[in-house]
Amino acid sequence: MHPIQVKELNHWFGQGEAKKQALFDINLDIEKGKLTILMGPSGSGKTTLLTIMGCLRDVQQGSIQVLGNELLGLDDWSKENLRRKFGFIFQAHNLHESLTAIENVLMGLEVHGLGQKDKQNTAAKHVLSLFGLGDRMHYLPENLSGGQKQRVAIARALVSNPQIIFADEPTAALDSTSGKNVVQTLKVLGEQRGVTTIMVTHDNRILEYADRIITLEDGRIISDKLV
Numbered sequence: 001m002h003p004i005q006v007k008e009l010n011h012w013f014g015q016g017e018a019k020k021q022a023l024f025d026i027n028l029d030i031e032k033g034k035l036t037i038l039m040g041p042s043g044s045g046k047t048t049l050l051t052i053m054g055c056l057r058d059v060q061q062g063s064i065q066v067l068g069n070e071l072l073g074l075d076d077w078s079k080e081n082l083r084r085k086f087g088f089i090f091q092a093h094n095l096h097e098s099l100t101a102i103e104n105v106l107m108g109l110e111v112h113g114l115g116q117k118d119k120q121n122t123a124a125k126h127v128l129s130l131f132g133l134g135d136r137m138h139y140l141p142e143n144l145s146g147g148q149k150q151r152v153a154i155a156r157a158l159v160s161n162p163q164i165i166f167a168d169e170p171t172a173a174l175d176s177t178s179g180k181n182v183v184q185t186l187k188v189l190g191e192q193r194g195v196t197t198i199m200v201t202h203d204n205r206i207l208e209y210a211d212r213i214i215t216l217e218d219g220r221i222i223s224d225k226l227v
């Protein structure tokens with residue numbers, strides 16, 4: 001069974017006269033362990049689709065099965081439980097300004113309620129080192145560059161070993177080398193641990209790492225290519 005199966009999904013914003021359809025008849029099966037990229041012009045519906053799949057926005061019409069759960073009509077408690085199996089990486093990194101890099105990464109574990117302190121520290125250090133932040137662990141966000149902050153946010157999303165990663169423009173603030181490093185890491189996680197990644201991006205530099213590229217335009221899928 002695919003980790004994500006979308007059938008006949010439609011979505012609208014606004015009410016009455018201002019009501020506008022943002023997604024039209026989306027049908028999609030996402031394969032486990034693959035890196036899928038969503039592309040398309042601004043306003044084509046990429047973020048809307050990503051947030052619906054990530055249980056951050058309710059399904060209005062259609063069906064989405066995520067890790068075997070139907071999202072249409074799913075109760076809040078089950079949604080919350082499901083979100084714990086996801087890692088989220090957004091362009092706005094949302095780090096806590098009063099916490100150091102490693103404390104921010106540890107937040108990714110505490111919410112998940114996993115394991116003991118020692119193990120958690122080891123996991124947080126490991127993932128920060130993976131992104132070249134081994135010597136910045138005890139820095140506050142205000143003393144990190146934009147790219148370093150984004151890498152801390154990515155480390156926080158990955159530290160709990162999520163089954164699915166939802167990423168919205170994760171490399172936008174990164175230089176080319178760090179951007180590639182992030183995407184390569186996601187690819188390796190997919191190949192070695194079966195982690196599924198769905199990524200919205202405009203960043204052409206990383207397309208070569210994708211397993212599949214889906215293009216949206218005006219709320220519809222206009223192309224779907226295996227790479």
Ligand SMILES: Nc1ncnc2c1ncn2[C@@H]1O[C@H](COP(=O)(O)OP(=O)(O)OP(=O)(O)O)[C@@H](O)[C@H]1O
Nearest residue numbers: 013014021022040041042043044045046047048049
């Ligand atoms: N909260 C909202 N309220 C009203 N309309 C919205 C809302 N969010 C998105 N839309 C509209 O839905 C459509 C799809 O938006 P969405 O953000 O999903 O596009 P996108 O492809 O992610 O764009 P971008 O690349 O600029 O982030 C757009 O027409 C947008 O104006």
